[in-house]
Amino acid sequence: xxxxxxxxxxxxxxxxxxxxxxxxxxxxxxxLKAFTHxxxxxxxxxxxxxxxxxxxxxxxxxxxxxxxxxxxIVGYAGIFFPAFLFTLAQTNISSSLAGxxxxxxxxxxxxxxxxxxxxxxxPNHYIGIVLGLTGALALITNGxxxxxxxxxxxxxxxMIATLGYGINANEVRFNLPDLNGIQxxxxxxxxxxxxxxxxxxxxxxGAAWQSPWFWQSLLxxxxxxxxxxxxxxxxxxxxxxxxxxxxxxxxxxxxxxxxILWGILDGETISPIQVSGIAIVLLGVYLVNRKKPARATS
Numbered sequence: 448x449x450x451x452x453x454x455x456x457x458x459x460x461x462x463x464x465x466x467x468x469x470x471x472x473x474x475x476x477x478x479l480k481a482f483t484h485x486x487x488x489x490x491x492x493x494x495x496x497x498x499x500x501x502x503x504x505x506x507x508x509x510x511x512x513x514x515x516x517x518x519x520i521v522g523y524a525g526i527f528f529p530a531f532l533f534t535l536a537q538t539n540i541s542s543s544l545a546g547x548x549x550x551x552x553x554x555x556x557x558x559x560x561x562x563x564x565x566x567x568x569x570p571n572h573y574i575g576i577v578l579g580l581t582g583a584l585a586l587i588t589n590g591x592x593x594x595x596x597x598x599x600x601x602x603x604x605x606m607i608a609t610l611g612y613g614i615n616a617n618e619v620r621f622n623l624p625d626l627n628g629i630q631x632x633x634x635x636x637x638x639x640x641x642x643x644x645x646x647x648x649x650x651x652x653g654a655a656w657q658s659p660w661f662w663q664s665l666l667x668x669x670x671x672x673x674x675x676x677x678x679x680x681x682x683x684x685x686x687x688x689x690x691x692x693x694x695x696x697x698x699x700x701x702x703x704x705x706x707i708l709w710g711i712l713d714g715e716t717i718s719p720i721q722v723s724g725i726a727i728v729l730l731g732v733y734l735v736n737r738k739k740p741a742r743a744t745s
Contacts, residue, residue: 451689460682464698468549469705471675472542473713474667475534481655481664484534487671489647491530494672496640502633509626510634517622522635525615526676527643529608536608539601541715546706547725548605554579554731555613564617571734579731585724619687628685632677 451457478487510518537545554576561567623631655661683698707717707725 451685457686457690460686461698464679464682464686465702466705467674467679468698469546469702470709471671472533472537472545472549472706473709474671474675475537475545476542476713477667478664478671479534479537480660481658482668483650483655484538485531486647486650486652486655487664487668488530488534489643489650490665490668491672491676492527492636492643493640493647494669495676496636496643498673498677499633499636499640502629503637506630506633507637509630510637514623514626514634515638517618518631518634519638520618521615521623521631522637522639524611524618526635526680527639529611530643530676532604532608532611536601536604540605541710542713543707543710543715543717544602545605546702546710547728548602549609549702549706550725550728551579551606551609552612552616555610556616557613559610559613560617564621575731575734577731578734579728582724582727582729582731585720585727616687619684624688628681628683628688631684632680635680636676 451460475487478490482490533545558576619631626634655664658664711717
């Protein structure tokens, strides 16, 4: 049985999430062959909303006024806006780089937790933040720190998305502890699905239909929705409840490995600067998640 109260299942869940989300970036790339970035994101969210209908109908009674705001924050900060930001970013950056930058999520989870949820960080947490942001800067500038013209502005869309993930993780952990992962995920999609549907059907889907890549892109996008949104968020939101926002977002330790591997298999190239940048980001994330060592006793 998948018991997330046990440590071994928590780590297994994290590995499974890394595999699913690490594969999401290449699926977005495939979806963009026929669809626009807006369509890929809208299909991803709206399809999940349709699939989850039986679930949120069943649990609709727990959507009280008190929980509606928190679920709205989870839905828009953790699902809706990141879906559109990531696909927009991948029109101008590689899937590998998007996966690397996703490693900033635990850093933003810590910052949001400190500022809005009154968490008390340790000194190594601050060091981790500085290292993580330095690594991210190396990634988006490709090592050219002195020239703003070298900055790939589309990488900032990924950073904004990871900020949303940080908000999402803290909101689930601190303000929705009485709901399970299935309830949180389904009700969040209930709130964001209709706007995504309106956006989707206001676009020109006929152009996508004419593309020779239509069916491949549609399959990739529906797979992204089913696994990258529905199943993964069930696991992720339950993992937050049983551990912490920082532990759950630490899945981004492993996500870049899968994202990079998929990117290489798809013909993308990885520069030494990017490898160094992701190493710095992961070191920062490690320090953010590292607990204060126990004092030795005599």
